[in-house]
Amino acid sequence: MTTEVMSEDVAGGPAKPMRADARRNYERLVDAARRVFAEHGGDASMEAIAKEAGVGVGTLYRHFPKRIDVVEAVYRNDVDTLIDAADRGMLDPGPWDALASWLRAYVDYAQAKKVFLNELHEAFDKNPELKLDSRERIWASCDRLLVRAQEAGEARCDINGEDLMQLVSPMCVHATLDPAQSERLLAMVLDGLRPPPEAAPRLDPRQH
Amino acid sequence: MTTEVMSEDVAGGPAKPMRADARRNYERLVDAARRVFAEHGGDASMEAIAKEAGVGVGTLYRHFPKRIDVVEAVYRNDVDTLIDAADRGMLDPGPWDALASWLRAYVDYAQAKKVFLNELHEAFDKNPELKLDSRERIWASCDRLLVRAQEAGEARCDINGEDLMQLVSPMCVHATLDPAQSERLLAMVLDGLRPPPEAAPRLDPRQH
DNA sequence: TTGAAAAACGGAGGGACCCTCCGTATACTA
DNA sequence: TAGTATACGGAGGGTCCCTCCGTTTTTCAA
Structure with missing residues (x-):
């Protein structure tokens, strides 16, 4: 925990x-x-x-x-669960599967968040550090899983964790998105995240 | 009206x-x-x-x-007032002053909107056409005033109304923005909107 | 002008919700 | 095991959204 x-x-x-x-x-x-x-x-x-x-x-x-404190507690708990899942994923023998299933967990997390987004915004207004810290922790978790998959040669190397989250989070925020659609989109993202077939030389986004 | x-x-x-x-x-x-x-x-x-x-x-x-209907009525009325102001501005003898004072009115409008943004989002969710129509009408008004100022040689020509709104609206949405600061920022935007001193050839953004 | 019908007004009150208060019950500690 | 600090439960106060209906005002045809 x-x-x-x-x-x-x-x-x-x-x-x-x-x-x-x-x-x-x-x-x-x-x-x-x-x-x-x-x-x-x-x-x-x-x-x-x-x-x-x-x-x-x-x-x-x-x-x-206060009512808002319940919202904040649920949110903190959800974030903690997500971070824990990433930590457990780091112990998973398959780096790619660990990353893929963590991303699925992230999409679920984000979709669950939508239902009380208004209330959450209030909590963020009252306590901006809550939003910033959570985002940073989540992005860092994503990056750890991604780096491991990249080092195992299972994910392309010209993308970093922040990029990936910038791609996936807005998708989840969008109001009209059912779980089936998000599953299809995530599948597409995962396919795109695989190392490209031909071994053309690529830049490492972490260098600069 | x-x-x-x-x-x-x-x-x-x-x-x-x-x-x-x-x-x-x-x-x-x-x-x-x-x-x-x-x-x-x-x-x-x-x-x-x-x-x-x-x-x-x-x-x-x-x-x-319903409560939400009051919010919607206030919003519709505010938008109408803004459009009316633009229409009156079109009759103003000075195209530049008309544009500048309409932009000030827009900033005031946007700041007033912030106070019931949550409620407004609810109204938009219930009735998406409300948001889209209003935005389009406002952008069109901005464009009319801008075109007139451009044709009078009082505003630079490589910017269109949509560009201008895309620059100014996010500024207003930002939570921590007092009226004095927004006045300073708007003054800067207006200075930048003047025709550049040297008459270098420029593209017309409306061509493509 | 007048009188009746149509339309609008006002505010008491029902129901739901947030939150407080305090008597009762439970878990720790010596 | 006894005593105390701590936590529990739920009645109820205050506020809010919204409804209902008796009263008042406006309109318009005669």
């Missing part, structure tokens, strides 16, 4: 570990919120989230004083 | 004229909504808008069945 759930995690204080029941409920709430947002949209009610988690609203508000 | 306030304006039916009191209240409500959004943000309450207009909420809801 990338982050440990602690009290006063953000303030950076002594961070006494949470009581067992509190920690259990925290995790239940984040998972419940993700499900409820996915089903009812970004304007789902706090009551619905608490109910889905099998918990009272008081408990929900103890962990997340 | 670009649009006449009628009942069933959108449906395109026979459009019986509104009763005098209804029309008066409709206009009061749109003006009040603009003021209230500007002061309290895009999440201002319907009650506040009705109160500002000196009208009951029932009247507000008769004219605008």
